[in-house]
Amino acid sequence: MRTLGTGGPVVSDLGLGCMGMSDLYGPADEAESVSTIHAALDAGVTLLDTGDFYGMGHNELLIREALRTRSRDDVTISVKFGAQRDHDGAWLGTDGRPAAVKTSLAYTLRRLGTDHIDVYRLSRVDPAVPIEETVGAIAEEIGKGHVRHVGLSEAGAETIRRAHAVHPIADVQLEYSLLSRGIEREILPVCRELGIGVTAYGVLSRGLLSGHWSKDRELGQNDFRAVSPRFSGGNLAHNLSLVDALRAPAEAKGVTVAQLAIAWVLARGVDIVPLVGARRRERLAEALGALDVTLTSEDLAAIEAAVPEGAAAGARYGEAQLALLDSER
Secondary structure, X not given: OEEOOOOOOEEOOOXXXXXXXXXXXXXXXXXXXXXXXXXXXXXXXXXXXXXXXXXXXXXXXXXHHHOOOOOHHHOEEEEEEOEEEOOOOOEEEEOOOHHHHHHHHHHHHHHHOOOOEEEEEEOOOOOOOOHHHHHHHHHHHHHOOOEEEEEEEOOOHHHHHHHHHHOOEEEEEEEOEXXXXXXXXXXXXXXXXHOOEEEEEOOOHHHHHHOOOOOOOOOOOOEHHHHOHHHOHHHHHHHHHHHHHHHHHHHHHOOOHHHHHHHHHHOOOOXXXXXXXXXXXXXXXXXXXXXXXOOOHHXXXXXXXXXXXXXXXXXXXXXXXXXXXXXXX
């Protein structure tokens, strides 16, 4: 178990990111998704991460169904809000106004069938609304018992400081993997200075570091990786060569490439909780195997020799999406 920040909830070493069960990675099997959530809970995973815009509420309803036969008190639910989308799923911006906080939360509580959210966070910092106002509104909902902790997502160091001055921040959700280490320069040190945890998403770089990706894999129209820079042309070939370089240290440890990549994130500090986006039980089981991997200094050196910092080709998002990230400013 790990604690999100100095005053946040105690959660399992790994969390389950549920986005892909409803959105952005192509079709998913709903029954298998529920079974995967059940398998995660049975294995001791306590942190479920979602967003109210994942599948336009579908992901929250899916989690509600999965938890119907489980104790709500055994699960920590983290929810992102604020992303605005139209009927076709197009991204329209972010709304961090206090009124939007309260409205989004009310709808989320209804969809999840619960009376509180454990960690509530704005999905992207709204440049039109001071972060103090957004966090202040979440703090008001904590006073009413509807939320337990405040989180942030893809926030930069200065924004984190400003938000934390209004109300203690439990954790910041950030992309962090062998291919995405930008947070190490400024954001992670600030989180550690303030006693804020990190929930790391994209630890397998959306499948690139899974060891299962093929350059010939065809992606559907609704899979955003089809337009992701790291999955395009020469970038993909280069990034897969990095994965191939990881196979030797993985084989030396007797583990898979995915397990090695997850174990690397786990080894970066007990204040970091990786989120794995498994959509099927066999992928979940593989990810959970990373908990049994202990990396020595020699292992870490071999891993970083295979994938040096900054080695990835292509940005982690397209230009339009990168422009929305406070963490990239």
